[in-house]
Amino acid sequence: MTRVAVLVSGGGTNLQALLDAWKGGTMPKAEFVCVVSNRKKAYALERAKKAGVEALYLPTVRYKTNDEYAIALRDLLQERKIDLVVLAGFLVVLGKPFIQAFQGRIINIHPSLIPSFCGNGFYGLKVHEEALKRGVKVTGATVHFVDEGTDSGPIILQKAVDIDPEDTPETLQLRVMQNCEWKLLPEAVRLFSEGRLKIEGHRVRILKEDLKEEDVQ
């Protein structure tokens, strides 16, 4: 069983998509153990409680440095024997001690087709504002493993969506969520929990169902 923790800062619609998929039985090898927020009032904590998942509040202000926060968060998750960490709109930069402890076991969702519109400064609505400003006709979302860079880790899944000529950043954000994010993130957790994601350098190979790693060339 893959023990999953979800880190969030906001409303948690991606968390809800995960919990719905889990409750719906689509990821029998995953167990959602806890949801952690750096913001006390994050609605995501309510969503966790409603689903019977432990809801934890870990504010950054309690810690002097980003690394101390990273260590506290790491310890919190290690106590709970977490196998997979899902970032679902977590607006704290994760320090090295955390990234290293969960190397290859942290996944993030980003609302664009990486490498477009990603990196420092690209988060939330800003991503969609920039896409519309550049005048692209296609955008999408990306689930990727987290490394020590920003949005630079190996890509697990991507899905494209057409931009509508009348889109505002808000309508585009919603469509990218509905058509891409809410589908990709549960799918990525399912694949991880089934042991089907294999990082090969900077690429992620998705192993076929019912094949163990050793069966694949």
Add this chain to the structure above:
Amino acid sequence: MTRVAVLVSGGGTNLQALLDAWKGGTMPKAEFVCVVSNRKKAYALERAKKAGVEALYLPTVRYKTNDEYAIALRDLLQERKIDLVVLAGFLVVLGKPFIQAFQGRIINIHPSLIPSFCGNGFYGLKVHEEALKRGVKVTGATVHFVDEGTDSGPIILQKAVDIDPEDTPETLQLRVMQNCEWKLLPEAVRLFSEGRLKIEGHRVRILKEDLKEEDVQ
């Protein structure tokens, strides 16, 4: 009638897609007037002749500077009263005198979803090599107006395609051509010839069929 010139350096599969669409009657408001190549042996010139389109060979070695080449090319096309210039794998950097003479009337096809994998050094197979190296799961193609930057002009059309885990740069290049480039480029020429592409700052608005510009807000 929109008088079209196509500039090519190589085999001209995109040119062929254009000629096929034109001969098939899908762009009644376009007329393909000439094809220009900087390489004498470009097979694209044969394709032009077979379609009854003037085939012109304009080598760069005849000219001392890039600007002189740009002026010669400009004059060649202006003599033929060209309205639209299509770059279909033309590997000469177009100098300012040319770009300025055909401002807003030059379109290019690029084998990625701009702004991913574009700019200096990204052309041909190199684009697909880089996409595979980065491990993206979705790529595609972009038709855009040409400005004085590299791949920086307003985007007209984009189309996405999934990457297959077994893709090599060559198989990916072919699929991007078949699924994206050969569809997007004729569509863009058709829209241009129908007067339906409106550049608004850095965005291209596609006007609805049978609406004149003044009917659209």
